[in-house]
Amino acid sequence: MDADLIVQILFAAIKTGTPLLFIALGEVICEKSGILNLGQEGMMLMGAVVGFLAAYGTGNAGLGVIAAMAMGAIMSLIFAVLVLQLGANQVATGLALTIFGTGLSAFVGSGVVGQTIQGFQPVMIPLLSDIPLIGRILFSHDILVYLSFVMAFILFFVINKTRMGLTLKAVGENPHAANAIGIKVLRVRYLAIMFGGAMAGISGAYMSLVYTPMWVENMTAGRGWIALALVVFASWRVGRIVIGAYLFGVASIMHLVLQGMGWSISPNLLAMLPYVATVIVMVIISADHFKEKLLAPRSLGKTFDPREMA
Amino acid sequence: MMHIQARTEPSSLMKVVSPLLAIALTLFFGSILFSVLGKDPLQALHVLLIAPLADSYNIGEMLVKMGPLLLCGVGLSLCYKANMWNIGAEGQLLAGALGGSAMALYFLNSESAFALPITLLAGIASGMIWAAIPTYLKLKFNSNLILTTIMFNYIALYLLIWAVHGPLRDPEGFGFPESALFSDTTLLPTLFEGSRIHLGILFALISGFIAWFILSKTHLGFQIRVFGADEPAAKYAGFNSKKLSWFVMLFAGALAGLAGVSETTGPIGQLVPNVSPGYGYSAIIVAYLGRLHPLGAIIASVFLAVLYMGGDLAQIEMGIPIAVVGMFQGVLLFFLLACDFFIRNSLTFTNKATN
Numbered sequence: 001m002d003a004d005l006i007v008q009i010l011f012a013a014i015k016t017g018t019p020l021l022f023i024a025l026g027e028v029i030c031e032k033s034g035i036l037n038l039g040q041e042g043m044m045l046m047g048a049v050v051g052f053l054a055a056y057g058t059g060n061a062g063l064g065v066i067a068a069m070a071m072g073a074i075m076s077l078i079f080a081v082l083v084l085q086l087g088a089n090q091v092a093t094g095l096a097l098t099i100f101g102t103g104l105s106a107f108v109g110s111g112v113v114g115q116t117i118q119g120f121q122p123v124m125i126p127l128l129s130d131i132p133l134i135g136r137i138l139f140s141h142d143i144l145v146y147l148s149f150v151m152a153f154i155l156f157f158v159i160n161k162t163r164m165g166l167t168l169k170a171v172g173e174n175p176h177a178a179n180a181i182g183i184k185v186l187r188v189r190y191l192a193i194m195f196g197g198a199m200a201g202i203s204g205a206y207m208s209l210v211y212t213p214m215w216v217e218n219m220t221a222g223r224g225w226i227a228l229a230l231v232v233f234a235s236w237r238v239g240r241i242v243i244g245a246y247l248f249g250v251a252s253i254m255h256l257v258l259q260g261m262g263w264s265i266s267p268n269l270l271a272m273l274p275y276v277a278t279v280i281v282m283v284i285i286s287a288d289h290f291k292e293k294l295l296a297p298r299s300l301g302k303t304f305d306p307r308e309m310a
Numbered sequence: 311m312m313h314i315q316a317r318t319e320p321s322s323l324m325k326v327v328s329p330l331l332a333i334a335l336t337l338f339f340g341s342i343l344f345s346v347l348g349k350d351p352l353q354a355l356h357v358l359l360i361a362p363l364a365d366s367y368n369i370g371e372m373l374v375k376m377g378p379l380l381l382c383g384v385g386l387s388l389c390y391k392a393n394m395w396n397i398g399a400e401g402q403l404l405a406g407a408l409g410g411s412a413m414a415l416y417f418l419n420s421e422s423a424f425a426l427p428i429t430l431l432a433g434i435a436s437g438m439i440w441a442a443i444p445t446y447l448k449l450k451f452n453s454n455l456i457l458t459t460i461m462f463n464y465i466a467l468y469l470l471i472w473a474v475h476g477p478l479r480d481p482e483g484f485g486f487p488e489s490a491l492f493s494d495t496t497l498l499p500t501l502f503e504g505s506r507i508h509l510g511i512l513f514a515l516i517s518g519f520i521a522w523f524i525l526s527k528t529h530l531g532f533q534i535r536v537f538g539a540d541e542p543a544a545k546y547a548g549f550n551s552k553k554l555s556w557f558v559m560l561f562a563g564a565l566a567g568l569a570g571v572s573e574t575t576g577p578i579g580q581l582v583p584n585v586s587p588g589y590g591y592s593a594i595i596v597a598y599l600g601r602l603h604p605l606g607a608i609i610a611s612v613f614l615a616v617l618y619m620g621g622d623l624a625q626i627e628m629g630i631p632i633a634v635v636g637m638f639q640g641v642l643l644f645f646l647l648a649c650d651f652f653i654r655n656s657l658t659f660t661n662k663a664t665n
Contacts (some may be wrong), residue, residue: 103638
């Protein structure tokens with residue numbers, strides 16, 4: 001393979017990894033607060049369709065992104081009320097959110113299937129994009145890719161270096177202890193869940209405004225689920241999520257790579273690759289049960305009732 | 311004053327009332343939605359819920375949809391009772407359709423009386439294999455069952471699409487991604503002259519009763535129930551959790567596989583890319599709405615089949631997008647989870663003056 005092809009592959013891997021990066025960054029914040037939201041796929045689809053509709057209606061892709069974020073946050077609020085206020089099972093509620101979002105997105109998007117819009121255009125960053133190889137791989141993307149870089153840095157900083165991050169982790173590790181020292185556990189969790197929803201919304205908007213750019217039913221094709229696996233793969237660490245997202249990006253464009261190398265395999269078989277890769281990765285990381293238990297937020301998935309004693 | 315108070319014992323009355331309340335709330339939500347869309351809500355609800363049961367043809371079509379929903383829902387009920395979060399009924403159904411269809415095509419020119427039973431067994435075995443891999447990965451490597459079963463849904467879908475584009479495509483089918491039409495020897499017999507109701511609905515009802523028998527009359531079922539209610543107690547009692555996990559997963563895989571092969575050898579009659587409109591996912595709602603009880607699943611699957619059928623009719627008669635069915639399913643599950651709050655809590659009214 002020549003250098004030009006490698007640059008193209010890595011450029012494409014960043015592009016394919018970006019929606020996964022957005023949604024996984026949102027989910028890691030949510031899980032750090034102790035909440036497992038399996039509704040990612042549903043929120044992402046709603047972000048995709050609402051983002052597309054807003055951009056289609058106004059002709060402004062930026063408004064599409066804002067609308068998608070708002071929609072993602074609203075969707076996650078339904079989940080938050082059921083789980084936090086009514087003590088509903090997180091797994092079942094998350095599944096309900098995905099089923100609801102899949103149906104609702106197909107419903108509201110049925111009028112614009114196959115329509116195209118003017119999505120975001122690439123923005124070359126001055127100076128940086130002139131760096132040989134790296135400039136073309138990292139700094140000649142659309143504005144949302146740069147936003148994902150910035151978000152990753154901010155979240156890394158917030159989680160590891162700020163009081164806010166400490167509060168978030170305290171709630172996720174031991175909500176009863178956090179409650180006892182006066183942290184508003186439910187408020188932290190509401191905010192974490194809605195942040196996750198907004199990020200899922202952007203992730204969906206990336207699919208419908210940049211990646212394709214159009215709206216098709218179920219266009220996220222399981223990326224919301226792959227993101228959930230990615231968070232486990234990354235052991236709930238932002239740095240590893242970035243690496244993992246781009247590795248999955250490479251897995252999703254493997255058919256291009258193999259075609260470039262002159263192989264001919266059915267595209268339908270190659271379409272399985274990201275899902276097979278996800279299973280293999282999960283098997284490898286979960287095999288060490290003890291380690292995973294140690295790294296996961298301790299209260300993850302458990303219902304918190306302040307009336308109960310720790 | 312209104313107070314919310316935690317119950318000391320879960321309310322068994324609310325367990326039954328909650329699904330009914332959830333259905334009523336979903337219909338109320340639907341009426342509002344239809345009004346907003348400028349459709350007559352009463353007419354829409356009539357088309358969605360009454361029309362599917364209005365004549366024998368529609369009832370027949372409803373039963374055709376009920377079969378796979380019930381087969382998958384019964385299996386999932388047992389899985390969830392045993393705390394095995396199997397979201398993979400869709401993939402197991404597709405695997406059953408694929409494996410069964412491969413066998414049916416093998417028997418394309420056969421007159422053997424064994425052709426149909428062997429075809430059905432191939433579908434069942436394929437569904438079981440598709441359930442067995444994630445089960446093995448969970449029990450051996452502790453991988454997350456929800457995520458692996460979801461991934462296997464996607465893998466099964468692409469495998470099926472690959473098969474109808476490649477090895478199983480009808481050589482005389484003008485390049486359409488479909489298999490050849492199965493021979494009559496491998497088609498499920500219909501139950502009534504002139505309708506599409508086939509043996510599959512009987513399989514489904516029988517599976518419901520078998521699951522009910524296992525759950526309530528056998529020691530194995532007792533173990534599953536204890537395991538679901540109190541896992542530490544079940545382990546303390548020395549129940550073999552691996553054996554239970556294997557049993558519920560293979561049982562669910564077998565039923566979902568049977569659902570898949572019954573679709574291709576029943577109403578469809580060949581292998582096509584879109585075997586299932588998401589029956590395996592809807593079965594999650596069947597299981598919950600039926601309170602994880604096999605007989606409850608029968609009632610719940612009727613409701614969901616009516617909704618599917620009503621969605622078809624609403625699209626034809628009122629121009630309402632078919633996607634409304636999926637959305638209603640999500641809303642229904644939301645309302646159910648919300649109503650279940652009152653299984654664990656009660657509303658009490660106290661007169662402020664007497665305090």
